[in-house]
Amino acid sequence: MRNSPPNPHSTQNRVPPVSLLRPGIRSLLSKGLVFVAVLQCGFTISAQTASQAWLKYHPLSKPLTVPMRVSPLGQSLLEQTAAIELRRGLLSLSGGTPLESGPNMIELGTVQELRKQDPKQALPSLEQDEFLISAHRGDLIREIDIIGGSDRAILYGAFALLRNLAQGNDMSKVNLRERPAMSIRWVDEWDNADGSIERGYAGRSIFFDDGHVREDLAPVGEYARLLASIGIDGCNLNNVNNAAVFLTPQMLEGIARIAETMRPYGVRVSLSVDIASPQKIGGLNTFDPLDPAVKSWWTTKINEIYSLIPDFAGFTVKADSEGQPGPASFGRTPADAANTLAAALAPHNGVVLYRAFVYNHHADWRDPKADRARAAYDIFHPLDGKFASNVIIQTKEGPIDFQVREPVSPLFGGLTQTSQAMELQITQEYTGQQRHLVYLAPMWKQVLDFDMRAGGASTPVKQIISGKSFNRKLGGMVGVSGIGQQAWLSSPLALANLYAFGRLAWNPDLTSEQIADEWTRQTISNDPAAVRTVTKMLMQSWPAYENYTGPLGLQTLTDITGSHYGPNIESSENNGWGQWHRADHDGVGMDRSVATGTGFVGQYSPEVAKLYESATTTPDDLLLFFHHVPYTWKLHDRKTVIQYLYDSHYDGAAQAAQFVDEWTSLKARIDPELYNDMLPRLQYQAGHAIVWRDAITQYFLKLSGIPDAQGRAGHYPNRLEAEDAHLTGYKVIDVNPWEDASGGRAVNCDQNAKQPSCSAEWTYNAKAGRFNIAVQYFDLQGGTARFVLTINGQPPSPDASWSADGMFPTTRPHADNSTRHIVHNVALKPGDIVRVEGTPDRQDPAALDYIEILPATSENSGHS
Ligand code: GCU
Numbered sequence: 001m002r003n004s005p006p007n008p009h010s011t012q013n014r015v016p017p018v019s020l021l022r023p024g025i026r027s028l029l030s031k032g033l034v035f036v037a038v039l040q041c042g043f044t045i046s047a048q049t050a051s052q053a054w055l056k057y058h059p060l061s062k063p064l065t066v067p068m069r070v071s072p073l074g075q076s077l078l079e080q081t082a083a084i085e086l087r088r089g090l091l092s093l094s095g096g097t098p099l100e101s102g103p104n105m106i107e108l109g110t111v112q113e114l115r116k117q118d119p120k121q122a123l124p125s126l127e128q129d130e131f132l133i134s135a136h137r138g139d140l141i142r143e144i145d146i147i148g149g150s151d152r153a154i155l156y157g158a159f160a161l162l163r164n165l166a167q168g169n170d171m172s173k174v175n176l177r178e179r180p181a182m183s184i185r186w187v188d189e190w191d192n193a194d195g196s197i198e199r200g201y202a203g204r205s206i207f208f209d210d211g212h213v214r215e216d217l218a219p220v221g222e223y224a225r226l227l228a229s230i231g232i233d234g235c236n237l238n239n240v241n242n243a244a245v246f247l248t249p250q251m252l253e254g255i256a257r258i259a260e261t262m263r264p265y266g267v268r269v270s271l272s273v274d275i276a277s278p279q280k281i282g283g284l285n286t287f288d289p290l291d292p293a294v295k296s297w298w299t300t301k302i303n304e305i306y307s308l309i310p311d312f313a314g315f316t317v318k319a320d321s322e323g324q325p326g327p328a329s330f331g332r333t334p335a336d337a338a339n340t341l342a343a344a345l346a347p348h349n350g351v352v353l354y355r356a357f358v359y360n361h362h363a364d365w366r367d368p369k370a371d372r373a374r375a376a377y378d379i380f381h382p383l384d385g386k387f388a389s390n391v392i393i394q395t396k397e398g399p400i401d402f403q404v405r406e407p408v409s410p411l412f413g414g415l416t417q418t419s420q421a422m423e424l425q426i427t428q429e430y431t432g433q434q435r436h437l438v439y440l441a442p443m444w445k446q447v448l449d450f451d452m453r454a455g456g457a458s459t460p461v462k463q464i465i466s467g468k469s470f471n472r473k474l475g476g477m478v479g480v481s482g483i484g485q486q487a488w489l490s491s492p493l494a495l496a497n498l499y500a501f502g503r504l505a506w507n508p509d510l511t512s513e514q515i516a517d518e519w520t521r522q523t524i525s526n527d528p529a530a531v532r533t534v535t536k537m538l539m540q541s542w543p544a545y546e547n548y549t550g551p552l553g554l555q556t557l558t559d560i561t562g563s564h565y566g567p568n569i570e571s572s573e574n575n576g577w578g579q580w581h582r583a584d585h586d587g588v589g590m591d592r593s594v595a596t597g598t599g600f601v602g603q604y605s606p607e608v609a610k611l612y613e614s615a616t617t618t619p620d621d622l623l624l625f626f627h628h629v630p631y632t633w634k635l636h637d638r639k640t641v642i643q644y645l646y647d648s649h650y651d652g653a654a655q656a657a658q659f660v661d662e663w664t665s666l667k668a669r670i671d672p673e674l675y676n677d678m679l680p681r682l683q684y685q686a687g688h689a690i691v692w693r694d695a696i697t698q699y700f701l702k703l704s705g706i707p708d709a710q711g712r713a714g715h716y717p718n719r720l721e722a723e724d725a726h727l728t729g730y731k732v733i734d735v736n737p738w739e740d741a742s743g744g745r746a747v748n749c750d751q752n753a754k755q756p757s758c759s760a761e762w763t764y765n766a767k768a769g770r771f772n773i774a775v776q777y778f779d780l781q782g783g784t785a786r787f788v789l790t791i792n793g794q795p796p797s798p799d800a801s802w803s804a805d806g807m808f809p810t811t812r813p814h815a816d817n818s819t820r821h822i823v824h825n826v827a828l829k830p831g832d833i834v835r836v837e838g839t840p841d842r843q844d845p846a847a848l849d850y851i852e853i854l855p856a857t858s859e860n861s862g863h864s
Contacts, residue, residue: 048219050226053495054522059095065172068100073109078151081264082158089162103141130179131157152266159229167521181466184476185505186234198239201433203486213254217261228265230502236270240318244274256308268313276325288330289340302344314351321358335386342388356395362576371598372578373399376411385417392419397447403555404546410603413452419474426497427482430556434494436685438545439538441500441512448508453607462508477505530669547652548692553625566815567695589624631704646708649693656689687820695739720762722747722848729758740815742850749846757839768829774852778813779804782843790835796826813847825856
């Protein structure tokens with residue numbers, strides 16, 4: 001797939017982050033004196049800007065409804081930032097109207113500052129991050145006050161005002177009071193010191209390179225702007241795996257520079273730590289958390305961190321999990337480890353986010369009672385009440401691992417005396433790696449709104465993690481973000497997920513449609529048709545992806561021991577990783593009931609357990625997560641499981657094709673650069689959805705032996721297989737797993753052959769007409785193979801030759817890299833010779849799966 005690089009020529013909002021300005025300029029900026037000049041001279045440090053995301057501030061078609069003069073009462077760093085952001089935003093939204101100098105103004109201040117200014121003024125008492133924006137209109141002046149419970153709250157208020165204005169909302173009579181629902185609103189970066197990113201799909205780290213903190217931290221400042229604009233207040237910088245190096249003195253100095261860059265936006269940094277650090281980098285011969293020398297090592301290290309970073313937020317811990325060391329090596333519990341860190345962090349107001357993602361990845365798949373889903377509850381529930389008050393247990397939203405659908409983790413209802421946070425992924429590891437459009441807010445909302453019925457009372461997850469249900473001070477949401485140097489998340493529409501994460505951590509009662517609507521207005525356009533279409537695409541994207549990758553609670557049927565991207569159904573079975581779905585000739589699904597299964601269902605409160613214990617009451621979309629049923633099992637609408645598997649995959653792939661048409665309908669309405677960036681991504685997705693569809697339907701057809709009532713699965717009447725063609729140079733290969741190629745086989749152009757290219761030829765012998773010809777090939781890394789389609793020796797159109805220049809996982813022909821190219825509107829008559837010539841390049845053998853002759857449609861679509 002082609003990733004468009006950020007546009008270095010864009011002139012919008014090219015003001016450097018506040019932290020990178022010299023203090024003198026900062027202060028002038030905060031007074032509004034040099035802002036216009038700075039904006040106009042295009043003073044740029046970074047090509048990666050927040051304007052690539054939602055902070056675009058497109059000029060509005062109507063005049064602004066608020067004054068343009070911004071007057072902060074205080075001088076604090078964050079209040080200055082708020083003033084700068086407002087001026088920048090207002091200037092841009094107004095289309096460059098010079099800032100007003102009259103009496104009308106937006107006044108900024110904390111409650112204390114306003115009291116000092118006018119002791120008689122009646123003012124509300126506001127919480128730390130709470131703001132009030134109110135409009136006043138006198139005879140002569142118009143004023144808007146942004147009052148904060150702290151200077152950070154003023155910044156949140158400033159962004160809230162801008163967010164509303166950018167959506168075209170009339171703010172002349174604004175009266176808006178908001179405070180975040182949760183105290184922990186963090187993003188987790190899984191960045192490694194060498195600059196790579198675990199499960200990141202948008203290029204390299206903006207923080208680290210080659211073992212160091214990067215010199216150029218301008219993108220970090222821009223990222224902090226994005227985070228602050230949606231109320232995110234913490235950023236954990238490094239991978240949860242292999243974290244020891246981040247506590248070395250040299251690294252900590254660099255981390256202090258990152259903290260300084262993010263500080264003007266109220267974003268505090270934190271680090272993932274390796275529990276074995278006292279031994280790995282501290283020279284001790286143990287890391288037993290209860291050993292006095294280990295405790296003292298942590299205290300000294302934490303004091304060192306705070307001497308460099310006084311507002312350091314705390315630690316995230318992955319221990320005893322997937323090969324990471326942990327307290328279990330010494331017979332200690334997670335509470336022992338967490339409390340040792342917590343004690344040393346407490347004097348500095350730091351917190352420990354201890355991850356509940358602890359499980360045995362060498363489980364015995366032959367044991368019908370073994371169940372990875374049970375692990376978090378089995379380990380952490382008995383420790384409830386044993387954690388220090390500054391420890392927060394961070395639990396993934398579902399009991400397995402960020403699958404396309406899972407039930408809510410029962411642990412949320414199982415810790416009533418412990419602070420909790422919900423961890424979710426913004427980076428789309430199992431949900432299409434940003435190559436597929438998958439807006440995740442609807443999935444997160446289902447979890448947030450799910451009522452755990454803990455103690456028989458109403459306890460929705462959002463209230464548990466907000467601290468309300470069990471009266472905890474701390475709690476919140478943590479999003480694994482995966483942002484990188486390629487336009488943050490690579491795909492422009494994927495940024496809706498980062499935006500939605502922040503908005504939900506601020507207010508989990510917002511609906512996913514509302515969030516999609518406001519994101520689209522700020523990012524793409526206020527044009528009603530654009531808003532309608534993009535919102536609809538976003539809202540349909542998760543159900544579509546679920547339909548073609550793993551419906552009915554099967555989880556994502558991907559390559560779980562490899563890339564986590566394309567289909568590889570059996571990779572989940574017969575190994576210790578525990579993502580089993582136990583498909584066999586007769587049926588499919590994991591029995592997790594109490595009566596006959598693993599007993600996982602019993603970890604829920606009785607009311608919820610009652611729902612899941614029986615296959616007849618379990619909702620269809622989780623049926624196979626909780627139960628093993630025959631393929632002929634009837635769902636609630638009386639359709640059989642096997643027919644649903646066929647239908648949902650065909651529906652999902654059709655939906656993905658529909659996204660292309662919907663996006664195409666926006667061509668004249670949206671920024672051409674954005675349009676052209678997104679179109680090939682959606683076309684690619686439509687092709688890859690077919691790869692998924694065919695892999696899973698072929699697989700279950702073969703396993704169950706039950707045909708698709710609609711005759712589609714395993715029958716591809718318009719398809720001409722490469723292995724059946726007249727081949728010159730190409731050799732037939734078996735693809736592994738077999739379901740990743742049509743008919744299980746493909747052809748490879750042998751690198752050692754004398755000829756520089758290979759070809760596959762078919763004689764067309766059906767009706768004459770015009771067609772789209774889809775060519776399914778494997779686009780391997782390490783080379784750029786080239787392909788040409790000819791009809792009777794002539795390429796029928798310019799799009800008949802193309803390069804395999806995408807970047808996909810896996811270095812052999814596999815569904816990960818199976819890609820579709822469509823040559824449109826080709827005239828064919830019986831007897832015509834259709835030929836595909838593939839020219840391999842280095843490690844890319846120009847492998848070919850099949851061609852498909854489809855009815856001619858518009859230039860952009862044709863994926864059916
Ligand atoms: C997933 C992911 C790993 C990650 C792990 C975690 O399994 O694939 O890369 O380390 O989650 O959350 O710790």
